[in-house]
Amino acid sequence: MGSLAFPELPIIDFSKENLKPGTNSWLSTCKDVMHALEEYGCFVAVYDKVPLKLHNDLFSTLEDLFDLPLEIKRKNVSDLPYCGYVGNQPFVPSLYEGMGITNATTLEGTEDFSHTMWPGGNDHFCKTALLYSKLVSELEQMVVRMVFESYGVDQHHDSHKESTTYFFRMMKYRGPEKNESDVGCNIHTDKGFITVLHQNQVSGLEVKSKDGQWMAYKPSPSSFVVMAGEAFLGWSNERIPAAFHRVVMSGSEPRYSVGLFSFVKGIIKVPEELIDEENPLRFKPFESFGLLRYFFTEEGRGKESTIKAYCGV
Ligand SMILES: O=C(O)CCC(=O)C(=O)O
Numbered sequence: 001m002g003s004l005a006f007p008e009l010p011i012i013d014f015s016k017e018n019l020k021p022g023t024n025s026w027l028s029t030c031k032d033v034m035h036a037l038e039e040y041g042c043f044v045a046v047y048d049k050v051p052l053k054l055h056n057d058l059f060s061t062l063e064d065l066f067d068l069p070l071e072i073k074r075k076n077v078s079d080l081p082y083c084g085y086v087g088n089q090p091f092v093p094s095l096y097e098g099m100g101i102t103n104a105t106t107l108e109g110t111e112d113f114s115h116t117m118w119p120g121g122n123d124h125f126c127k128t129a130l131l132y133s134k135l136v137s138e139l140e141q142m143v144v145r146m147v148f149e150s151y152g153v154d155q156h157h158d159s160h161k162e163s164t165t166y167f168f169r170m171m172k173y174r175g176p177e178k179n180e181s182d183v184g185c186n187i188h189t190d191k192g193f194i195t196v197l198h199q200n201q202v203s204g205l206e207v208k209s210k211d212g213q214w215m216a217y218k219p220s221p222s223s224f225v226v227m228a229g230e231a232f233l234g235w236s237n238e239r240i241p242a243a244f245h246r247v248v249m250s251g252s253e254p255r256y257s258v259g260l261f262s263f264v265k266g267i268i269k270v271p272e273e274l275i276d277e278e279n280p281l282r283f284k285p286f287e288s289f290g291l292l293r294y295f296f297t298e299e300g301r302g303k304e305s306t307i308k309a310y311c312g313v
């Protein structure tokens with residue numbers, strides 16, 4: 001009864017040995033992934049490729065990062081909106097601070113970031129962020145491959161993979177003070193293809209179910225929240241919803257989280273195989289960074305569905 005009254009995020013095990021394309025465990029995991037994505041736009045992946053030491057190193061290095069003076073953190077800038085330092089500004093919740101690394105699965109990406117933050121760089125930070133991003137991008141790639149296979153569009157898989165780029169956002173949410181709002185991050189959908197979220201032990205992330213109930217995520221070092229963004233919704237011709245989520249804080253302990261966001265360089269087109277009488281084409285070809293930029297315009301910000309307003313047919 002309890003589980004009917006309170007829906008929970010589906011949990012899918014990616015730590016099975018032999019989770020390789022073509023095996024039975026791959027096929028059964030594909031089914032679970034498709035069901036979770038089409039139903040919730042989200043699931044929790046149990047993934048053991050990120051060792052506990054790397055998890056601990058990452059979150060302890062984030063403490064050092066966010067302890068840097070504000071004027072240093074503000075040097076993290078980006079051409080893309082919301083991809084550099086965000087925090088201590090009136091348009092974001094007061095508990096929130098975030099910083100970002102573009103091209104996070106490349107050494108240049110992490111080195112560039114660390115040279116901006118620390119004089120002479122920070123080798124430990126670079127190695128940790130790079131290894132983490134690479135390992136988590138492998139989880140993202142497995143999920144993408146499963147989806148392409150399940151929809152019978154494998155022939156587009158390699159070009160999609162080659163056009164994928166990863167953005168890594170690191171976040172700190174401090175606990176609310178007395179009479180301060182407990183909202184860490186307002187309700188939203190992500191604008192990229194897939195987001196993989198991970199965090200320290202302080203809960204706060206909630207994902208909305210189809211029927212409007214909030215599902216709280218219970219953190220653990222081996223679990224990762226995999227979430228569809230609006231670019232994925234567009235690519236799938238609206239078969240996969242983008243998950244609405246938010247962060248609500250309680251207690252005084254800070255919450256550190258990280259997100260690996262996949263974006264596609266160039267134009268995204270709905271594969272022909274996903275268009276039929278029942279599912280006519282719903283989106284014109286679009287650019288995923290263009291979608292992100294549009295969201296941060298006066299016009300795009302207030303829309304219920306950014307992708308529909310941006311390139312809906
Ligand atoms: O901190 C989190 O877990 C969520 C962050 C988030 O939703 C985002 O950066 O888009």
Ligand SMILES: [Fe+2]
Binds near residue numbers: 188189190245
């Ligand atoms: Fe998000």
